[in-house]
Structures are given as C-alpha cells and as structure tokens.
Amino acid sequence: MSFLRLQAVSRRFGQVAALDAVDLAVPEGSRTAILGPSGSGKSTLLRIVGGFETPDSGRITLGGDLLAEGPRTVPAHLRGIGLVAQEGALFPHLSVADNIGFGLPRATPGREARIAVLLAMVELDPSMLRRRPDQLSGGQQQRVALARALARKPRLMLLDEPFSALDTGLRASTRKAVADLLAAEGITTILVTHDQAEALSFADQVVLLREGRLLQAGKPRDLYLQPRDTTVATFFGEAVILPARLSGGWAECALGRVPLTRPDPRARAEIMLRPEQIALLPTGTEAAEVRARVEAVEFGGASCGVAVRLQRAEDGGRAPRLELRCSYLTAPPVGSLVRLAVSGQAHPLLPAGEGRP
Amino acid sequence: MKPQAAHRAGALPLRRMAGLPLHRGAHRRPGAALGGAALLVSLLALLPLAFVLWVTVQTGWATASALIFRPRVGELLVNTALLVACTLPLCILLAVALAWLTECSDLPGRRLWSWMAVAPLAIPAFVHSYAWVSLLPGLHGLAGAVLVSVLAYTPFLYLPVVAALRRMDPALQESAASLGVPPAGVFLRVVVPQLRLALCGGGLLVGLHLLAEFGLYAMIRFDTFTTAIVDQFQSSFNGPAASMLAVVLVACCLGLLALETWLRGAARYARLGPGAARPPRPVRLGWFTLPCLLLPALAATLALGVPAATLARWLAAGGGAVWRWGEIGEALGQTLLLSALGAALATLAAIPTAWLSVRAPGRLQRTLEGSNFIAGALPGVVVALALVSVTVRVARPLYQSVATILLAYALLFLPRAIVALRASIAQAPEELEEAAGMLGRSPLRALAAVTLRLAAPGAAAAMALVALGIANELTATQMLAPNGTHTLATSFWSYSGEIDYAAAAPYALGMILLSLPMAWFLHRQSQGGRGR
The missing domain is CATH 3.40.50.300 (P-loop containing nucleotide triphosphate hydrolases)
Structure with a gap:
C-alpha cells in the first residue's frame, strides 16, 4: 500500500x-x-x-x-x-x-x-x-x-x-x-x-x-x-561477473555448475557472484574440483585481497582472473594452488540498458 | 677559494658549508619594526580626535558650555537627527527591495538593474545635489536633503545587502518552508535577520556620510554640523565656535559607531559550514513583474537619469564656451597629481597595519584596528580643522602646503587602503614565503619575490580606491590646499557657487568619468562569490 x-x-x-x-x-x-x-x-x-x-x-x-x-x-x-x-x-x-x-x-x-x-x-x-x-x-x-x-x-x-x-x-x-x-x-x-x-x-x-x-x-x-545489470552490481560492491551457459535454473561457468537465483530463458548470459560467496580451500583429490593458482595477496587488515587465476577456461578463452577475499589467517601463499567452492546462488544479469523494470 | 671552485664546477652555491652562519632566534621577522610603524600611523590617525579633546580642555568649561549649549547647536542637532532618522530607513527599504528584486527574483534584466543600483556611486554626492537643484530650484531643506541623500547613498547599503543575500544558504529558506512558514514569513523570519550585519555595516557607512557631507547639503541649503563648521571656518577661521561644533559632530559620529556596535551584537551570522552549493531558485514574480519593474526603473531614473539629463542640458546650453580646455586641463592635472601622491602615501601608511592584522594578529593589532575604526569615522571637516590648527600653531611652514593636504587625504582614506591591502596580503600566506626560504632565498628576497609580487594587485586596488576618493574630495581640499589649487571638485564647486551651472558641468562630467571604473569594480565584486 x-x-x-x-x-x-x-x-x-x-x-x-x-x-x-x-x-x-x-x-x-x-x-x-x-x-x-x-x-x-x-x-x-x-x-x-x-x-x-x-x-x-x-x-x-x-x-x-x-x-x-x-x-x-x-x-x-x-x-x-x-x-x-x-x-x-x-x-x-x-x-x-x-x-x-x-x-x-x-x-x-x-x-x-x-x-x-x-x-x-x-x-x-x-x-x-x-x-x-x-x-x-x-x-x-x-x-x-x-x-x-x-x-x-x-x-x-x-x-x-x-x-x-x-x-x-x-x-x-x-x-x-x-x-x-x-x-x-x-x-x-x-x-x-x-x-x-x-x-x-x-x-x-x-x-x-x-x-x-x-x-x-x-x-x-x-x-x-540480485542486481539488474553490471552497473547496479558493481555500484553495490565488488562483484565476480562471468559468462555462463544457462539451463533449467543452473549456470555452467568457469566455477562449475552453480544454481541460479531465478530461472532465465536465455541460453547464454553473464552471471554475478559476490566475492564472499567463493571460498578458498586446500586442493583435494577430486578431478571435478575447480582449481586456481594464487597470483597476488594484498594484506588489508581484517580481510585480505587474493587474486587467483582459474586453471581451466570456458570455451577455449583465456582463464579468468578473480579478485577474492579471505581472512589473513587462511591466506594462501602466492603461487600455490587452491580449490574454489561456491556457496549460494548466482544471479543472471541483463545486458546494460535493456528491459527496464 | 674552495666554495668558488665548487661554484664554478656547477655545484650548488652553498656558501661556507663547513660553518653555516648562526643567527640568534630561528625566526627573525620584521615584526617589531612594522609594529612600531603601525602604532605611529594609528597615533597619527587619532590626531584629529586628540585635537578635539585638546581644544575642549583648552577652551575651558565655561566657554565650551556657552558655545555648545546654545539654540544654534540644538537646531543643528535636530536637523542632523531628522536627516539620519528619515534617510536611513528609506535607504534600507530601497536597498533591500532592490537587492531582493535583483538577486532573488526572476525580474527581467536583473544584471542591468543591479548595475544601475550601484552606478549612482560614480556620481559625487554634491553633483547629485547640483542636478536636483538646477532641475527644481525650489528644492531645499529637509525634504530635499533626504531625497538627494537617499539617491546618492543607497548603493552603500545595496552592495552589502546583495552580498549577504548571495552568501545566504538556500537550504535555510527551504527548511523554513518545510516547517510550514509561508514565503512572506520566511523573508521576515529568516532572510531579514541574516541581513542584520549587512544593514548595520551599510547603515553606519551611510550615517557617517550624512554627518560628514558638506557639498550636498550646502547646495540644497540644509544646515548640518559640517556645513555650519565650514561656514564658521570661512567667516572666522578656526575660532572656538567652529571647534566646539566639531566636538559635537565627533560626539555624534562616535555615538553612531557605538550604536552600530551595540546593534550588531556579538552573534555570529556566517552560514554554518559551506551549506548547499547550488544557487537558490529565483522567486517567480508572475503578474507582479510589471509593478516590480517600476521600482528599479524609478530609482534609476531619479538617481541616474536626473543627473544625466541635467548635465546634458547644461552642456548643451553652455555649448563650446564651457570647455575652457586650459583651465580644465590644469584642474585635471592637479587632481590626478594629488590623487596619485595621496594614494601612494595612504597605501604606504596602510602596509604596516594590514601586514600585522594578517601575519601577527594579537592584542596590539586589535587595539590598532579599533583606533583605526574610530579614526575612519571622523569627518573630513574635523580632520581638516585639526590639521589647520596644528600646522598654524606648531608647524607654520606646513600650513596650506601640499604636504598637509596629502596627510589629510592619507588620514581620510587610510581605512579603504587597509581593507584592500589586508585582503591581498592574505592572498600570500606565510607558507609560500617559507617555501621560498627552503629553496634558498634570504628572508628579504623571499618577501620581494613572493609576498610583494602576490600582494601587488591588492596594493594597486588600494591605491585606485584612495585615488578616486581623493579625486572627489571637496571639504578638506577647500580648507587645506595651498592657494591656487584647482581640482575638479573645487573648480566645480566655485562655478556652481556662482550659479554658473553650465561652466560647472564639464568638471562634474570629469569626476563621473573618473569614478565610473570604481563603481564598476564594486559592482563586479558584488556579483562575485557565486557563478551565475
């Protein structure tokens, strides 16, 4: 009302x-x-x-x-x-x-x-x-x-x-x-x-x-x-934006198969995750796990910035680099391999300027 | 040999690297010498006041009271009180109305009307009077005096009121409206109180002009203390009668000063913080546009149109005969010479005080500022009377010399010079001088290379303001200048005194043309502060 x-x-x-x-x-x-x-x-x-x-x-x-x-x-x-x-x-x-x-x-x-x-x-x-x-x-x-x-x-x-x-x-x-x-x-x-x-x-x-x-x-x-597009997403904070193939409420992207916040009819779209949704873990033995190499670590007090390069690329492009965050207590050394684990859902973004709400 | 060799080799010319010269005290500033100079200038500026006190004591109570408590003085007091009481409220109403229309409303041609509201400043008060007397020969007494005073002096109030309106935070008026107060209430309860400082300052300036002006009231035949003192002086030189009138006049001036200080109060009226940066939305006049246009149009007609029409009429009537180029050229030359010398002297005298108030504010500086404030309120006629008496009694050769008239100019226009210089010295902060020192300049060379260079435009402005004041000065020039001195103002005055209005017209035109740049400068300054 x-x-x-x-x-x-x-x-x-x-x-x-x-x-x-x-x-x-x-x-x-x-x-x-x-x-x-x-x-x-x-x-x-x-x-x-x-x-x-x-x-x-x-x-x-x-x-x-x-x-x-x-x-x-x-x-x-x-x-x-x-x-x-x-x-x-x-x-x-x-x-x-x-x-x-x-x-x-x-x-x-x-x-x-x-x-x-x-x-x-x-x-x-x-x-x-x-x-x-x-x-x-x-x-x-x-x-x-x-x-x-x-x-x-x-x-x-x-x-x-x-x-x-x-x-x-x-x-x-x-x-x-x-x-x-x-x-x-x-x-x-x-x-x-x-x-x-x-x-x-x-x-x-x-x-x-x-x-x-x-x-x-x-x-x-x-x-x-659930920002509408890239502009809104980046305005409210750091965002990880990746190209993905969509199907039946799931996104297939460089981070693997991630559930979507809502079903989307498009076959391809950009999806957004917030950095805190992606955890840095020690590598395991599973073949399917998403691995990345640590390229830089920036000390920032309570949380550190960690830049990682994914080990595999989607569709033959260059492997994406992600800017993530973690506690200084668990920050991995530069050059080491880590496993990335996604929690929560990814949100499909609309192309900027399209489909006014 | 060694340092020279190093220098030749292209190294930095650091002299005596082994033993740098040690000075007692890390910061040797030109403070003490400047303080002394500033004190001296202030004492000199208080000379007229000292003269008034001294002459009162000299005269003795019996004579003094006989000369002060007499009907003539009572008459003059009533005249002065009526003049101030009638003129000031009208000036305030007109200035606030014009300022509001040109600054806060969507009046068509606001910028032009704003310039027209300031432009009467370019016309000396006694030329306003001349214009009206030759237009309406019957105009005289209080009504005439009030009319011409309002037209001549309203710009002194308009300028600070416009500046205050321009500085006002528009968020204040919006907040008041959001509290349910209608526009008229917002104006009375929020805008007008913010104008208090501007009205006090401008009102004081107008009041002091009303007390000090001679030519305007002499021509319109309205007796004030100033005209009475000049009359007394011309008939009986510097007798005790003139001196005692001067005592009462000074008392009136100091009374105005005290009244203004009391009204102004201790409250702070500056906006709190920078506030909103946007200009306020101009008020839509709508159907009131036409009636509102009448006010600035009427003011401009009376304050600019009448002098322009009168001058044009007399110049046309006089034809080629009134342009006695030799005489006009001589008057112009003398005016420019006296103005330039007086301006240089006043600006030089202002440097120590201005410097102290920016660089070393403290108790001495506050005392000096207070004494300069008082000295600045003393009318030209009192300054002239004091210098006549002092030179006649103590330094006879200086009586009616160029040196004395220049001193009078310097004393009269010192406050203007101090204000302009202070602003420009503040433009050159000490940090810059220190930076020059770090880069290897000696203190004096740093002063010359940085501070004086940056302050030069302000010094030029100070000199221009003083010079234009001198160019239109009449009272002190008449009383003090050496025989045979003809300035534009005195020549104008003697011709108009002989009712040869046509012959006076070219001199009036000369004074107006000389003053126009200053009026334009003040107008531009009032338009600054916010881009529009």
Whole structure:
C-alpha cells in the first residue's frame, strides 16, 4: 500500500534531463534510500517531492492528496513534509530552542514543554536549549535539525545527505539514532545519499538512480544479491561477473555448475557472484574440483585481497582472473594452488540498458 | 677559494658549508619594526580626535558650555537627527527591495538593474545635489536633503545587502518552508535577520556620510554640523565656535559607531559550514513583474537619469564656451597629481597595519584596528580643522602646503587602503614565503619575490580606491590646499557657487568619468562569490 507515489515524473534543466519519467512508490511508515552518483538526479527528486522544484510533467500524490501534476504544484509550506538538509541548515540567528520551535506557532499550548520533549527525543541535554547553532558539533546540529523537523509531526520526512558531513564513527551512530527514532515515530522517510553502505543499512527500500533514470528499486538484500545489470552490481560492491551457459535454473561457468537465483530463458548470459560467496580451500583429490593458482595477496587488515587465476577456461578463452577475499589467517601463499567452492546462488544479469523494470 | 671552485664546477652555491652562519632566534621577522610603524600611523590617525579633546580642555568649561549649549547647536542637532532618522530607513527599504528584486527574483534584466543600483556611486554626492537643484530650484531643506541623500547613498547599503543575500544558504529558506512558514514569513523570519550585519555595516557607512557631507547639503541649503563648521571656518577661521561644533559632530559620529556596535551584537551570522552549493531558485514574480519593474526603473531614473539629463542640458546650453580646455586641463592635472601622491602615501601608511592584522594578529593589532575604526569615522571637516590648527600653531611652514593636504587625504582614506591591502596580503600566506626560504632565498628576497609580487594587485586596488576618493574630495581640499589649487571638485564647486551651472558641468562630467571604473569594480565584486 503505497503512501507517496510518483508517476512518470520528469524534469529538464536546459538540455539535461535531471529526471526522466521516474516512477516510484513508497509504502507508509517505510524508509526509502535514494542512491546515485552526483548528477544522477537524486537531489532533484527530493526537491520535487519537497516542493522546492517543479516537475515538467508527471504526477505526485501523498496519502491520496495531489502534490503536483506537471508544473501545477502545492507550495512547500503547505505540504506537511519535513526536511533535514545537509549540515542541518539551522538558523544561525536563533538559539537551539527557537530553532526547534520555529515551526510551532507562538500560541501553541505547552510549546516550551514540547520543545524540551523534542530535544530529549534526539538525546540532547536540556542545557543545549539556550545555545547558538555555531556552539554545537556537527552531529548535534543534525539532531537539532531533526527535532526541528519532527516538531510539526510531518507526514513524510526528507533527509538530504544529512550524515555526509560527519566523521565516520559519528556518521554510523547518528544514522542509527535517526533511523530508530523515525521508526519509533512511524514516519515515512526518504533518505538521499551517495553512500551505498549507508543506503543498504538505513533503508527498507533502496532506489538506484543514474542520469535521471531509475535503474532498480527494491529491498537492500535484493539489490545486493540480485542486481539488474553490471552497473547496479558493481555500484553495490565488488562483484565476480562471468559468462555462463544457462539451463533449467543452473549456470555452467568457469566455477562449475552453480544454481541460479531465478530461472532465465536465455541460453547464454553473464552471471554475478559476490566475492564472499567463493571460498578458498586446500586442493583435494577430486578431478571435478575447480582449481586456481594464487597470483597476488594484498594484506588489508581484517580481510585480505587474493587474486587467483582459474586453471581451466570456458570455451577455449583465456582463464579468468578473480579478485577474492579471505581472512589473513587462511591466506594462501602466492603461487600455490587452491580449490574454489561456491556457496549460494548466482544471479543472471541483463545486458546494460535493456528491459527496464 | 674552495666554495668558488665548487661554484664554478656547477655545484650548488652553498656558501661556507663547513660553518653555516648562526643567527640568534630561528625566526627573525620584521615584526617589531612594522609594529612600531603601525602604532605611529594609528597615533597619527587619532590626531584629529586628540585635537578635539585638546581644544575642549583648552577652551575651558565655561566657554565650551556657552558655545555648545546654545539654540544654534540644538537646531543643528535636530536637523542632523531628522536627516539620519528619515534617510536611513528609506535607504534600507530601497536597498533591500532592490537587492531582493535583483538577486532573488526572476525580474527581467536583473544584471542591468543591479548595475544601475550601484552606478549612482560614480556620481559625487554634491553633483547629485547640483542636478536636483538646477532641475527644481525650489528644492531645499529637509525634504530635499533626504531625497538627494537617499539617491546618492543607497548603493552603500545595496552592495552589502546583495552580498549577504548571495552568501545566504538556500537550504535555510527551504527548511523554513518545510516547517510550514509561508514565503512572506520566511523573508521576515529568516532572510531579514541574516541581513542584520549587512544593514548595520551599510547603515553606519551611510550615517557617517550624512554627518560628514558638506557639498550636498550646502547646495540644497540644509544646515548640518559640517556645513555650519565650514561656514564658521570661512567667516572666522578656526575660532572656538567652529571647534566646539566639531566636538559635537565627533560626539555624534562616535555615538553612531557605538550604536552600530551595540546593534550588531556579538552573534555570529556566517552560514554554518559551506551549506548547499547550488544557487537558490529565483522567486517567480508572475503578474507582479510589471509593478516590480517600476521600482528599479524609478530609482534609476531619479538617481541616474536626473543627473544625466541635467548635465546634458547644461552642456548643451553652455555649448563650446564651457570647455575652457586650459583651465580644465590644469584642474585635471592637479587632481590626478594629488590623487596619485595621496594614494601612494595612504597605501604606504596602510602596509604596516594590514601586514600585522594578517601575519601577527594579537592584542596590539586589535587595539590598532579599533583606533583605526574610530579614526575612519571622523569627518573630513574635523580632520581638516585639526590639521589647520596644528600646522598654524606648531608647524607654520606646513600650513596650506601640499604636504598637509596629502596627510589629510592619507588620514581620510587610510581605512579603504587597509581593507584592500589586508585582503591581498592574505592572498600570500606565510607558507609560500617559507617555501621560498627552503629553496634558498634570504628572508628579504623571499618577501620581494613572493609576498610583494602576490600582494601587488591588492596594493594597486588600494591605491585606485584612495585615488578616486581623493579625486572627489571637496571639504578638506577647500580648507587645506595651498592657494591656487584647482581640482575638479573645487573648480566645480566655485562655478556652481556662482550659479554658473553650465561652466560647472564639464568638471562634474570629469569626476563621473573618473569614478565610473570604481563603481564598476564594486559592482563586479558584488556579483562575485557565486557563478551565475
């Protein structure tokens, strides 16, 4: 049951299509992450939903209310949509209390108490209320910005890369705190980010945009394990991509016979495995086992990169080289032979740009 | 012999490899000498203030109070208060409206209107006054003074307001809208508070100009302290009456300074962090476009059209007869000479202070900055009066000499020179000088090869700003310059004083043409900061 709905929303800036007929459905109470490299149109999408930008065409509804139909739009201040901008965008001339209370009319009964509750919700000390924004750390500013947006009990919360300016450790803890709070309040949320790890850990639904087009939308696990094409596959992390012959739910490739995530009618296609699906084991005596020679080992702390060259090639081509990972405790020496074992399923990829979802 | 041999052999010319010269203290900086020089300049800049204090003490309480607490001073105080109280709010309203239209809306021809809002700066205030008086001879008193002041001085507020609007993080306005605040509320609750610093700074500048300007108000027959002091000075030289008026005028200036400091407060208004990089979406005016076009069009007509039309009319009426080329050439030559010398002196005097504020900020530098801030607020008439009294009493040969008028120029325009130089010295960070040192340059050669080279454009800008200020200076030039000095401003003034408006026109045109580049430079600067 979708709460926010975008239908064929397009927006051009001169010759550039910032958004090209994007369809999107966001279920009520869910967390959606919009992911994409810079210039992919993700900020434009957020700004169109927020009411700061007008679509050229398309239709946007929120909880049954029409927000935009082509260039006719409801102004931002009447939408009831909250926004936490990059770096918080706190009003520098107002105290923390006045920032949080900005959207609450002066005559609101129990206004002071409500501000105090909101501050407590974002886990800040009451002594902060009289401070100025420039006396807060980056993480504190983001929490105040969230409290300020929550004060109006928004129907939808937009988070515009709110964690990108924070240090690595603070980023993870702030993200978790924000996610927990929004879940507890049951507020539908859209997060815009260019950090795939952030998108995967934050959201129920991840939407990948590129050059104004929606490449794939789905659960984080599905986007990671069942990407549509090579672009999506490599965007979410390291991938082993091999040519394969497909038949009856199985792929025959350089790594042997591997089950597929779903049946595919094509006879030949590229399949994808994540490196962690391939284990490096000592060679055995079985003739059918997949063997590879270790070409390089790169120490990388908890896990090491191991480059191996397969011992046999498919269809007479050159034997493929794979970049795998393993613990430094079990890293094989360079030049040694290892056996490769695949766990889980391989996913057949579509050729790039074909068969829009 | 050995090092030379090595040098000849093509090796690096490291002298005395065996024993490098040892200097006491690793970092010998030109700090102390510059500190002394900066202190000296600041003391000199405070000379007019010292004169005012000294003359008050000298005059004695009885005479001073008789001269200060009299109806004439009360009248002037009321005039000044009314002038400031009427002009400033109008300037602020006009500047904010023009800045918002040209910066935040989709008004057609925004860039052109923006230039038209700055361009009145190229016209000296007393030429504005001349244009209006010759157009409407009946214009005089408070109404006339306020009208001409608003037209002449609004650019001083427009420039900082545009800069502040341009620097503002668009995410602030979007956040406010997402909190349910309608556009008008966003403007009042978010945009206007962000303009506070710009309004304070620009308002102070306008206020100080209102207090210090002579020509504008003399021509429109509106008495202020400055016109009264010049009248007193011309009728009775530097009697105690003029000095006591100067005391009250200085008190007014310092009052404005204090008021601005108080209003500005200690709060920080810079945006927090870099914020969003994109320019804000311009507000669509829609049906309001036509009415909104009327405001900049009206402002440009009054502030540029009226002076242009008047000048054209007088030049046409005067025909070839008003172009007395010998006389104009002499005035132009003297103006350029005084401007160049004064600019060089002011820029030289600004170097120590500017250097200290970038390279060695500390308590001394903050004190000097404060004293320069105060000295910069003193009107030209007070500076002139002080230099007249000092030269007459202490250094008679310097009275009405070129040296004295140059000193007056340097004191008057020192703040401009410091600001421009400070920015350019900041362009040449110490690290570059250190890098030059690592590459084998001695400290002085590093200074010459790196810092001075990088700071040169800023020094040129400082000199240009001061020179253009001097070219349009009237009050101090009249009171201090040697007999027989004719600048464009004084020649213009004497012809228009004789109601020979046609003969004055070529001089006004000369001053405008000289000032146009500065106005253009300031306009370009205000357009910087964000590409559009």
